[in-house]
Structure formats: structure tokens, C-alpha cells
Amino acid sequence: MSGFLYFVPDTDVLPSKAYDKLPEDLRSILYDATWSHVFAQRGPHNKSGMIISVHPPKGGTEAIAGYYAKNQTWNAVEADDGSIPYYVGFENGRRPKPSDLQRPDMMQGHEVKLNDGELYRIPVIHAAYTTLPLGYRVRKGIPNLEIAPQYEELVAEGAKWFDMATSETAAGFSEMYLFACLILRLNYRVGLMECSLDCLNLLTTDNVSEIISVTLGFRDIQAEIEAQKKRATQADS
Incomplete structure (x- = not known):
């Protein structure tokens, strides 16, 4: 399968580890991540912004960074004030598996x-x-x-x-x-x-x-x- 994609509207391309520039909720998910990124002139809801494809752990598969409306599903993450700080996306037919989502240092359990x-x-x-x-x-x-x-x-x-x-x-x-x-x-x-x-x-x-x-x-x-x-x-x- 492949990992998640994230679209941050009205945001220029950010390099990996520029966590302080990400929406707060997204920082709590990607705090230990690196990623590939592209700028989409036209993304979900016809907005422009940055699309992130998170680098997966060993054994995982990275999604293609880009906006391909017919091949992807995107969901808006709505904040308490009704704004949409970012979107979560995945490739149709290739929803992420645990191996695509694992953190580098897995805790026992x-x-x-x-x-x-x-x-x-x-x-x-x-x-x-x-x-x-x-x-x-x-x-x-x-x-x-x-x-x-x-x-x-x-x-x-x-x-x-x-x-x-x-x-x-x-x-x-x-x-x-x-x-x-x-x-x-x-x-x-x-x-x-x-x-x-x-x-x-x-x-x-x-x-x-x-x-x-x-x-x-x-x-x-x-x-x-x-x-x-x-x-x-x-x-x-």
C-alpha cells in the first residue's frame, strides 16, 4: 500500500523538519517525520498549497506527492472555528497499512x-x-x-x-x-x-x-x- 498525503492550503513548500510551520494537529502526527513535497497550484477544493508525502519506515511505501483528483481521496480536517488547516489524502485502492505508518522507534506493547x-x-x-x-x-x-x-x-x-x-x-x-x-x-x-x-x-x-x-x-x-x-x-x- 502507501502512506498518507497531507495538503496544507495557502502554504509555500516547506522542507522536512520545518514542523513549526505546520498546523498544530499535524505537528502532533508528523513530529518525527521527514517528507517529500510539491506545491499544488490547484489542490483539494481548488485551493493552492503544499502537498506532503511522508517518508515511510523501512518496509513501507511512499505515496506520490501531487494532486491527482481521480486517483485520490481527500478529507478536510476541520478546526474548532470551522477553518480547514489541512487535508488528509490517500491513493484510491492503496490505503495505508501499519507498515506505512510506523514510527522509527516503536514502543513495546x-x-x-x-x-x-x-x-x-x-x-x-x-x-x-x-x-x-x-x-x-x-x-x-x-x-x-x-x-x-x-x-x-x-x-x-x-x-x-x-x-x-x-x-x-x-x-x-x-x-x-x-x-x-x-x-x-x-x-x-x-x-x-x-x-x-x-x-x-x-x-x-x-x-x-x-x-x-x-x-x-x-x-x-x-x-x-x-x-x-x-x-x-x-x-x-
Whole structure:
């Protein structure tokens, strides 16, 4: 398949790593990306601007940078104020696969099959079972492992979701979708639009729950319970 294309209207061609010039939402997706680019005099909705084709990881395929209306599908990403800071596109019949979207440094985690039939690796953010990168903090001459500072807010958010799950507090499906997309973004260059029905159609009410369960460590907790039961059975026999 091939990766996503992005169209930023009313913008001149930007070199790779000119992240500060990109719309904020797009920066959160492409913060570790490099890309090919062209200026389209006439792009989606007859607007002019820059088209980005993200360089895929090894094993992925790059989409052709350019605007070819008959061969592509484009979706506008609408901001809160009704403006359209950018569009997400893909080649018809060649929707991106996980191998086209992976970040260079994939975090460890558990695989979950999503609605496109592909397996995606979901990191665990719950502190007791986390697969997030850890760093060392030294206190009184003793090094201790701690969550890397850039993930502290994410872990705090995960703790809130863990408390909600264990107290059987219901979350709305919109909240669940937003949180699941946030978790997917850790290992893949995707956002709300990319995961939606309009693009990859990755998420359903069922697998959103599974992503949240996995990232909060419930699969690990269940595995630990089963292991304890097995050890107890072996000890009794």
C-alpha cells in the first residue's frame, strides 16, 4: 500500500523538519517525520498549497506527492472555528497499512487487531506494567527507574482512565475514541481523521474498548492472575 498525503492550503513548500510551520494537529502526527513535497497550484477544493508525502519506515511505501483528483481521496480536517488547516489524502485502492505508518522507534506493547484486519502494537501506559521508555533518577546514590518526563502527563491521564475503569464509571464513546487515537499515535502516524470512517476506519466501539483495556494494563493483570492460578494448581498437585 502507501502512506498518507497531507495538503496544507495557502502554504509555500516547506522542507522536512520545518514542523513549526505546520498546523498544530499535524505537528502532533508528523513530529518525527521527514517528507517529500510539491506545491499544488490547484489542490483539494481548488485551493493552492503544499502537498506532503511522508517518508515511510523501512518496509513501507511512499505515496506520490501531487494532486491527482481521480486517483485520490481527500478529507478536510476541520478546526474548532470551522477553518480547514489541512487535508488528509490517500491513493484510491492503496490505503495505508501499519507498515506505512510506523514510527522509527516503536514502543513495546501488545498487538490488537483493528477494523482494517491489521495488527497494531498498543503500548501499556499503566505505571505498574508500562512499556513506555524509562529513565534513571538518582536519589541518595541509588538509581531508580522512572517514566521519562515527556510521558508523565500521558501516564497521569492513564491513571484517570484506570480509576474510571475500576470504579465502573462510564466514559462516552467520543471520549473513548479520542483516548484510543492518542494511544495509537504513540507508535503510528495517525490522528482523529486517519482513524475514522473517512480514512482507515480503524476503530469500532468494541476495539476502542480493547485498546483502552490493553493500554491500562488489564491484559497483563489477567495474565498475571492466570499465572498465579497455574502456580497454585501445580503446588497443590
